[in-house]
Amino acid sequence: MLVVAALGALSPELVLAGSPFATGAQATQQQLTSILTPIAAVAVMVTGAMAWFGRLSWWWMVAVVIGTVLVFGGPQIVSWIRGMFGV
Numbered sequence: 001m002l003v004v005a006a007l008g009a010l011s012p013e014l015v016l017a018g019s020p021f022a023t024g025a026q027a028t029q030q031q032l033t034s035i036l037t038p039i040a041a042v043a044v045m046v047t048g049a050m051a052w053f054g055r056l057s058w059w060w061m062v063a064v065v066i067g068t069v070l071v072f073g074g075p076q077i078v079s080w081i082r083g084m085f086g087v
Contacts, residue, residue, distance in 0.1 A: 033072065040068045 047064045050056035070077070 029075070036071065040072070044068060 043064055044061075047056060047061045051058045051061040
């Protein structure tokens with residue numbers, strides 16, 4: 001126990017190293033974001049054109065835009081909410 005405490009005191013970067021699960025989750029999020037970006041752009045364009053020509057309700061267009069904002073702004077929204085509550 002004393003050896004572990006001494007190693008932690010001598011090299012704090014090893015003690016404070018990030019979790020491999022957190023880095024894996026961040027990498028997965030970045031990959032999904034890069035894959036979903038063109039799909040979201042096409043979805044917004046298609047629903048906008050369909051709403052413009054009267055084939056789709058404008059509420060569907062609003063729902064697609066809000067969904068896109070929630071998907072791509074998720075990490076910022078979570079950090080904002082955590083900051084509000086001091087977590």
